[in-house]
Amino acid sequence: MTVLLLKGLCKEYPLRQQRVQALVDIELAIAEGSFVTIVGKSGCGKTTLLRIIAGLESRSGGEIVFTPSDARVGMVFQEPRLMPWLMVEQNMALAMPPGRDGKGMQQTVEHYLEILGLTPFRHAYPAQISSGMAQRVALGRALCYNSDIILMDEPLSALDAFTRRTLQQELLHIFQEHKKTILFVTHDVDEALIMGQRVLVMDRGRIVQDYPVPFPYPRTVGSEPFFRLRENVLQAITGDANGEEVIRDEKEAGVGFCGRHGGRADIGFFD
Amino acid sequence: MLPLLIVAWWLAASALQMVNSYLVPSPASILQTTVVLVQKGVLLKHLTTSLYRIIAGFGLTFLIAFPLAVLLGTNRWLTPYVDPLLHFIRHIPPISCIPIFILWLGIGEASKLAIIVLAAFFPVFLNTLAGIVTCDPKLIEVGQIFGLSRMEKFRRIILPSALPSIILGIRLGLGYSWRALIGAELIAASAGVGYMIIEAEQLSRPDIVIVGILVIGSIGYLIDHAFLKLSHLILPWNGEKASHDRFTAKGAL
Secondary structure, three states, X not given: OEEEEEEEEEEEEEEOOEXXXXXXXXXXXXXXXXXXXXXXXXXXXXXXXXXXXHOOOOOOEEEEEEOOOOOOEEEEOOOOOOOOOOOHHHHHHOOOOOOOOHHHHHHHHHHHHHHOOOXXXXXXXXXXXXXXXXXXXXXXXXXXXXXXXXXXXXXOOOOOHHHHHHHHHHHHHHHHHHOOEEEEEOOOHHHHHHHOOEEEEEEOOEEEEEEEOOOOOXXXXXXXXXXXXXXXHHHHHHOOXXXXXXXXXXXXXXXXXOOOOOOOOOOOOEO | OHHHHHHHHHHHHHHOOOOOOOOOOOHHHHHHHHHHHHHHOHHHHHHHHHHHHHHHHHHHHHHHHXXXXXXXXXXXXXXXXXXXXXXXXXXXXXXXXXXXXXXXXOOOHHHHHHHHHHHHHHHHHHHHHHHHHOOOHHHHHHHHHOOOOHHHHHHHHHHHHXXXXXXXXXXXXXXXXXXXXXXXXXXXXXXXXXHHHHHHHHOOOHHHHHHHHHHHXXXXXXXXXXXXXXXXXXXXXXXXXXXXXXXXXXXXX
16 A cells, blocks of 8 residues: 655745755655665755655645545654653653543553663653664654654764664664554665665656665675665766666666656756 | 851951941841841841742733743744834833832832832843744754644743743842842832831941841842752753853843
8 A cells, every 4th residue: 555645746945046946746656564765965855855745844836645644754853853851751752642642652652662772761861862872762752653654864874883783773673573664865875775675866856766675684785786786876876877777787686677757868956 | 168258357357447347347246136137027027028029029020021922932923013112121220210110109019019020021031032932943843743733832842942041031030120129129118128228227227237238148149049959950951051051141131
């Protein structure tokens, strides 16, 4: 089942005398229980896309369809954005105001505290925990919300390599255990390929490539097919590849090619 | 350490008769006067009168300043309409209004309460407003993402975020109230610590004047200290920051 469908999504905003197109005709379907990653250069529109889906920004055109229509959309930001005056467990329960989710609130919080290894820190304030721990709390908050889809905007980019690796594994474990639908933005191609079942490449406001990642979890970056797919994604990001080369590489790697959304020649950043 | 040095100097100066004992009574005579004033109930009577005025006046201030700050902080479009008037009033020293308040409100309690309101309004109002408008928009976005209503966002995010600033405003406001009240009692009152001082001056009793000054300083310090302790209890996440905010607060100058 498709939990999120974007039809011709556009975003433009004025900049001096010109209109900047941040998103151009985005067509995208996200299946329930899938882990989709979006990669692209800085300023390509990844975060804008997520913020529009989350309802934090308005769109200039197109349509966003959630199934069900009242789907809960959780979000994890690049920075944890925890409430400094709330303890860890209270921060996680913030998304569940009393009366809305009723009795199960405490049980849900305890469940995710346990899963994320936060139980010993449940009474700590954000200022008293590490940045990795804080990002875990932010993830726990989105999970407690019982989101139908979780949007993640470079949630691990500010962490050190070791913490990042650990959290990647924990996130994948949660994804596999709880069958959450996750849309994960990153600028790290390895991370996108390790985490995602599908990798979308964005460039100048468009989704220009859509790669399925057929490797089973847990993934390692050392295998030859992984390496080739990684090269393809990198070429798509930097704009060095043409369609034929990409398809040839995909066949050699045994990875299915899903298609190309829009040519590069007609991409206009400014109107 | 510094207060001890001052007292030591005072004791030495009195013992060595370096100062006129009429103008600067010795610490021993000050202590004796204090005991007499306490025993007769004079000090307690004036002190309770002043404290009652502070509680009533500051309570009234808070009831006016806090809702107004919330209203303006959450409805920024109102600011241009109210801002010029507020900035005009902010620059008026409360003491300068005492004559007109006496004319309008008489010499009774109302004029004292009005002075306290004028003195404490801006620290409370400006700090509450600053706390509300400077709430991190990223935190408000979190509330938006997780479906909090406008009221929930205010109650669960904006208000707690503004709390350190609000409490700082209350601390400053209480200090300003105390100072303005004593000024008002010096000019027009029949009871209160300020009245006790001016009456002593007219009776040529510098020892009582000094007792009054020491009481004013001590009570002001105690109120501030108690509130600082209370703020650490209310804001456990805020650590020691609150104690350093005194000189950077809105309306502190």
